Amino acid sequence: MGGKRASNGNGAGVTDRSAAPLDDPLPGPLDEGWEPVATVAPWTRVLAPLLSAWGWLTNQLAAERERWVLWIPVGFGFGAVGYFWLPAEPPWWSGLAAVVGASVLLAGLRRWLAGVVVALGLLVVAGGFLTAQGHAMLVAAPVLARDIPSATITGRVMAVERRPGAVRLTLRDPTVSRLKPEETPAALRIRVSDKHPPPPPGALVRLRGSVSPPQPPAEPGAFDFQRRAYFMGLGGVGFSVGAAEVIDAPPVTGWSRVTVVFEQLRGYIAERVARTIDDPVEASVTTALLNGEQFAIPDPTMESFRNSGLAHLLSISGLHVGIAAGILFYVVRALLAAVPYVALRWPVKKIAAVFGILSALAYTLLVGAPLPTVRSVLMTGLIMGAVVLDRDPLSMRLVAFAGIVTAAMDPEGMLGPSFQMSFAAVVALIAAFEGGGPMAAWKRDLGWFGKALLYVGGIVLTSVIATLATLPFSLFHFQQIAFYGVLSNMIAIPVTSFWVMPWSLIAYALLPFGLEAPAVIAMNWGDRVVIGTATFFGGLPWASLTVPAMPAGGFAAVILGGIWLCVWTRRWRWWGLVAVLGGLATPALVDRPDVIVSGDGKVAAVRSASGRLSLSSKTEGRTAETWLQRDGEPQPADPWPQAGLSADGRLTCDALGCLYHAAGRRIALLRLPDALDEDCGAAEVVIAVFPARGCRAPLVIDRWRLRREGAHALYVETGGIRVESVRDGRGDRPWTGRR
Template identity: 70%
Template sequence: MTAAGWPEEEADDPPALSGRWRRLLVRVWGRLAAWAGSEGERWVLWLPVSFGAGVSLYFGLRQEPVWWGGLAAVGGAAVLLLAVRRWFALAGAAMALLMAAAGFLVAQAHTVRMAAPVLTRSIAGATVTGRVMAVERRPGAVRITLREATVSRLAPEQTPAALRIRLSDRNPAPAPGSVVRLRAALLPPQAPAEPGAFDFQRRAWFMGLGGTGFATGAVEQVEAPPITGWSTVSIAFERARGAIAERVAAAIGNPVEASVTTALLNGEEFGIPEATLDDFRNSGLAHLLSISGLHVGIAAGILFYVVRALLAAVPYIALRWPIKKIAALFGILSALAYTLLVGAPLPTVRSVLMTGMVMGAIMLDRHPLSMRLVAFAGLVTIAMDPEGMLGPSFQMSFAAVVALIAAFERGSVRLAEWRRDAGWLVRGLFYVGGILLTSVVATLATLPFSLFHFQQIAFYGVLSNLIAIPITSFWVMPWSLIAYALLPFGLEAPALIAMNWGDRAVIWTAEFFGRLPWASLTVPAMPVEGFAALVAGGLWLCIWTRRWRWLGMLPILAGLTSPMLVARPDVLVSGDGAVAAVRLPDGRLSASVKSGGRVTETWRERDGARTAADPWPAAGGWSDGERSLSCDALGCLYRVRGRTLALPRLPDALDEDCGAADAVVTPAVARGCRAGIVVDRWALRHEGAHTLTVTEEGVRVETVRGLRGDRPWTGGR
């Protein structure tokens, strides 16, 4: 074999090549082989990336693959790997292919495992009985999750495994574990508001959630069999979260401050007012409200140092027992307990894996921070919840950690040399600089994901984190651990009050920076292709260590500019036809109704618009030459780039509109309509939400079903 891993016979020069070209090819191949060899320890980091690519491939399909598709892919890749195992380069490519096939298979198996009945139609006035598994306290309402449910108008085999129902807060919320009966209006999980928008149907499928709804009557508690199995543990922690919320509310009078303190203690963000959440988002501090790596790491680290200090204070133990390793074990246990208490969201699970491996490395006398550690944690997390990999929580948490460790690898040695002989003042400056650098790196790393999922950039995130993170690390989290220790004895009030002083400072920081001019910028939705380029470029930049890693900046720049290359649609129609919107000359959307709920809010966010335009007029309209809207009692006509789109309000207008318009959009049934494009009740029911974009060639139509296809969670199979 050659040094590059190819067999000797393949290394021979083809006879057709001249000596000059032969030398050039040998030189180029040798340089590439040298580069590849210099990154030898980093190649393994691409295996979790390949695994995730296989998961993405599965979810990107428009049709569900045959049941044996994943198995066949894994088997074929394994055979290929065995066939080329003697050649290093080919074996590496085959291994990456095998990992991609394994990711595809795991995602497919997870879909089958989570299969459960899902509502396909709305049900009004149903009597629902079920066990309360979760209680979410929200401003003005309570939301409960029911399992073991029965629905009066559904057969057992059609009844979802879990239902989420909204209750009024006028009555006390039912206790977790109790069985309740209520009258409710039930709805299927909501489809995307437009093609490419967040797919709650898919998320609900993997949550085991078969429907949502709201109660239309009082909640009645009924006799129930005892709780058994894992549900006992789950309900116990749910009750603990409720008890913590009540204790915090009793100790802290201000509801806003109490809600933030509760979120940090038990993971419940639902009670925080929307205005406060907006301040945290605009200031770049929203991650402090979501229990993630920062909180788990601080909690485990504090307990690690406290236990180690206490054991070191006893000479007999300190001289005979491995106190550092014992403290690391306590750190692992604290991370596990904290995760269970806050409900084990995906970022926290990732953090527990990371924390467990860091503490495990300490127990094994290994270096605790490495990119391989992150790769292993990512692989395990994706395997546990493949669909969760597509969400912002997983992506943003891993992006921040990968970028921070990559930065640590680049500069840790030099910074350690500078810090070794520094005095206390310089060490303090190093600490401040470390927080600043951490904030900059984490902000830049999570920026692409914030743009893709939320269409938002927080400009003052670095400054706000420079203030809020030290307060959280050195004041809020230590007092939270003290409060945990005192809760069983009912003595937690002083610790909660002290903790709230820090929370108050964090809230003030969020309000100050979140309300400054240009605190945040909203941008149009990024196309999937641009997002994929950003992710690929970021991985290339962080995984490699040589100068060629900077080539990753090219796809990053391409991804960042991609939103400017995609035109937003001129007309949008909701999946039920109840709401439509047209684009104004200033780029904003004007909806057919004054308040379209979450649908119009999603449209506005994906437009990158901060404010909503006035709805369509009852009569009259506007015109700027290229675009015009004219309305009367029967409906509206929208003209753009020489095309006419009819938007009738009443069926009586269909005959005239169908004969004159290029496209007709109506929530009614438009049988026999002669227009070139017809979006009516049947089209909406079959295809979901529609968008219409007028170009020089004509009117381009995109639909939710056309983009995501027919999958188990869409009801198309």
């Protein structure tokens, strides 16, 4: 060998390759001092990064094992939502079979940790699915299948909702003159003019009116009131043509009696407030904060609250329940501590916590137990219970428990904005302040001025976090952004917390004696500040912005990303921001329909050259308002011409109907059957509000198809015309009226 030899210190020689000539052959395996070098297989080079990433991921999961339990309500909710996403009703045994199968799998994999985690996750998801399916079967009741234009309706008044110009009654166990008993819904919601005095809750009434099935979505993907009504037990809605006549009948008994008592109390509160406060707007807001009824608030005032980001103050939620329980907790604690004998011998703090629980429960029953309030009273009870047991009262696990219980009580409510926004705000705030130990230390060392600044900073930070947390849900459900929400909440929340709610508790205490007027007046002073704040910020330029509806996929990305961000505590939590930002960008990437027609065919809309919707009627109903809201446009384009050509040249109308032109495609929207002969041979799509049998067009959407499939949305694309219907998105479910 031409290379030099060197010693490695142990007497063994090592070849110095740097000293060998370039043409010197490589040493063979038999050469002295040579050790073979292991070669790396190509597949190992490929798998090495994957194995490294898997190891890093498992290490992160192991480090966060204390947070695993927080994913239980997520899986439970995923299973419940999965039930509602199905295009057809599953067999009655499917949920039970899924739970049993997951349980067997869990038992079989109990010795393998990864298998236990996977099986437990499947069991939680199956439990959510079974809960939603079981709830749907428990609330099953007849739903009206057709309109009944005139009938005599008798029923027990279980709820009275006061609205501008009308009163809405919920009748339980009704009878309808033109319906068989087996076809009669369990409950009806009837609108009665406020010209007639409303009947008292619990009374048996008879009235003459018309009833209809609950309205399906205004367009594919829109809010499904029909589904919500099904789970509320409402099988029909309608109106009365006269006053409701009270019939002599035995009083209600059982749990219904409790419901009636609290309904009567809500009515009594509304009456006392109306007698005390002359201004109807201020009276309606004060009433909403006392008994949870915000239906009487005028639309302009509600619009101001929405535009200013203060609408949550009118919806009784965690803020109100927490304040009410907290005030009573501190008052009872202070009163007991003021008595030396009691303070030295009794557990004052724990007694005050019990009173806090009772106050939260009473307040929830008083305001009608809406879903956010149920969540809030659960969390308040857990917090006060932790005080009684000397435990940490603030924990993400409290939210997880409340989420599971609330979702189990009302699985369909998880799909609504009330549930989602309430939990989003609470979860985000707890996640943000979980590491707030240093702030507590700073507060102890600060003077009164520093504490005041810290309090103001806390309000600002809390408002920012809550606003950002609820923003995606506002975009998805309401297509609206309130730009001044942080500023308006900085004023309204302290006023509500330190003035309005304390006086409301005093008013509650004085109501039984008829002495509540001074407290209600004082409370109303704070309400004036809140109303003025909403009016000021809601009226500013760019107070709010409407955007196109967010698609379901983008919304799911936002939710999963937000959960990932809030549940984990290590750096990888920030991965969730990628999903959140991606989901928030999806409204700009989704095409809106070029043509929309309602389920009854009475109203239609086409997209003008400017990109805005043009309505077939100048009179905008709720359906058209929903279209414009989901389109991100506050106002429509010019309405359809009665005859002739529209300003953009896309729509040609005459007495028989209209012809819409876009991207070389033609869609006929017919008013009279006389137009069938001509337009069925000239248009790719024919939309008619009457039966169109024998029409030769490639696609016909007539009266029967609209009744069967609901509202239709048409998209004019390069390759043709894409059609979506309400039925395509909902399928055939118990609440759609087709089994």
